[in-house]
Amino acid sequence: VNRYFSNNTYFRTYVFKKFGLWNVCAFIILIMIIDGKKEAEVLREEIKKEIISIKNKTNKSPALTVILVGDFAPSQIYVKNKEKISKEVGINSNVIKYPKDVSEEEILKKIKELNNDKNVSGILVQLPLPDQISKEKVINLIDPLKDVDGFSPINVGNLASGYNAIVPCTPLGCLLLLKKVEKNLSGKHAVIIGRSNLNGKPLAQLLLKENCTVTITHSKTKNLKEECLKADILIAAVGVANLVKKDWVKSGSVIIDVGINKQGDKIVGDVNFEEVKDKVKAITPVPGGVGPMTIACLLKNTLECFKARLT
Numbered sequence: 001v002n003r004y005f006s007n008n009t010y011f012r013t014y015v016f017k018k019f020g021l022w023n024v025c026a027f028i029i030l031i032m033i034i035d036g037k038k039e040a041e042v043l044r045e046e047i048k049k050e051i052i053s054i055k056n057k058t059n060k061s062p063a064l065t066v067i068l069v070g071d072f073a074p075s076q077i078y079v080k081n082k083e084k085i086s087k088e089v090g091i092n093s094n095v096i097k098y099p100k101d102v103s104e105e106e107i108l109k110k111i112k113e114l115n116n117d118k119n120v121s122g123i124l125v126q127l128p129l130p131d132q133i134s135k136e137k138v139i140n141l142i143d144p145l146k147d148v149d150g151f152s153p154i155n156v157g158n159l160a161s162g163y164n165a166i167v168p169c170t171p172l173g174c175l176l177l178l179k180k181v182e183k184n185l186s187g188k189h190a191v192i193i194g195r196s197n198l199n200g201k202p203l204a205q206l207l208l209k210e211n212c213t214v215t216i217t218h219s220k221t222k223n224l225k226e227e228c229l230k231a232d233i234l235i236a237a238v239g240v241a242n243l244v245k246k247d248w249v250k251s252g253s254v255i256i257d258v259g260i261n262k263q264g265d266k267i268v269g270d271v272n273f274e275e276v277k278d279k280v281k282a283i284t285p286v287p288g289g290v291g292p293m294t295i296a297c298l299l300k301n302t303l304e305c306f307k308a309r310l311t
């Protein structure tokens with residue numbers, strides 16, 4: 001940093017003279033772009049090491065079975081990614097593919113079979129499902145101890161009760177990233193935009209468990225901007241490109257952007273990153289923030305399910 005800015009005439013002659021070299025460097029360092037890609041790599045490496053160590057002792061490895069129905073392109077890409085990254089850390093990954101007109105009965109029968117299969121540690125049914133298959137029936141049938149997505153009512157209830165639970169991957173990834181910048185979350189005011197079962201609600205439960213004061217907002221919230229301005233921690237899980245602007249965030253707050261939105265040929269978040277980044281203490285970029293942590297947390301959940309069955 002020193003060499004780069006010392007070579008820059010503007011910094012040398014004006015900014016350094018006015019504010020002092022170290023103050024400028026401190027300011028630059030204080031704005032932290034949370035590198036989800038790097039954190040996910042670290043987490044995957046830890047998971048890999050643990051799997052090797054368990055395999056050396058027991059000769060057993062975790063196994064994840066993914067059910068993929070139909071030919072929805074994004075689902076095919078996600079599943080392929082999950083399969084590749086699972087194998088890299090030593091998880092045996094098996095994808096069972098069905099045509100889009102498969103019956104509900106056949107999918108439910110397969111889930112029962114996987115629930116009873118001792119060699120399967122985790123089951124994931126890739127969403128969305130075609131109309132003839134009830135998402136609710138599928139989620140309810142997966143053995144909660146193999147529910148690597150953390151969607152089953154037992155896991156949702158356990159999380160809400162503050163008990164041990166398998167936590168949905170994206171909210172878990174958000175919490176792990178947050179803890180990298182805020183060691184102690186107790187007493188912080190967290191504002192979440194979005195109340196989905198996938199993101200907003202489990203995030204609220206996780207942050208309550210960390211003793212945050214939590215506000216959940218949604219599309220019917222009045223004065224959304226004013227609510228966001230109260231946040232020490234602002235988490236956007238909305239699906240509206242660049243919804244959160246510079247004048248919506250408190251100086252020095254931490255911003256976690258869950259959103260994935262297509263804007264032309266670019267992917268952007270729910271937070272206007274360029275506007276907001278200089279005002280806050282830390283922020284996740286999109287892409288390269290929460291996304292990579294989501295897959296790493298799926299591996300973490302698979303490992304936890306496997307370990308629970310070992311004893």
Ligand code: NAP
Nearest residue numbers: 170194195196199218219237238239258259260290291294
């Ligand atoms: P969702 O089920 O559509 O929920 C969106 C939530 O945002 C709802 O609670 C909705 O309110 C609220 N909302 C919508 N428009 C709003 C507005 N203008 N102001 C305030 N609140 C508004 O979405 P989701 O599944 O939670 O996903 C949210 C975003 O995260 C999407 O962009 C998705 O692609 C992304 N995502 C990312 C990852 C990752 O790994 N990074 C994983 C999953 C999802 P109502 O409840 O009132 O309708």
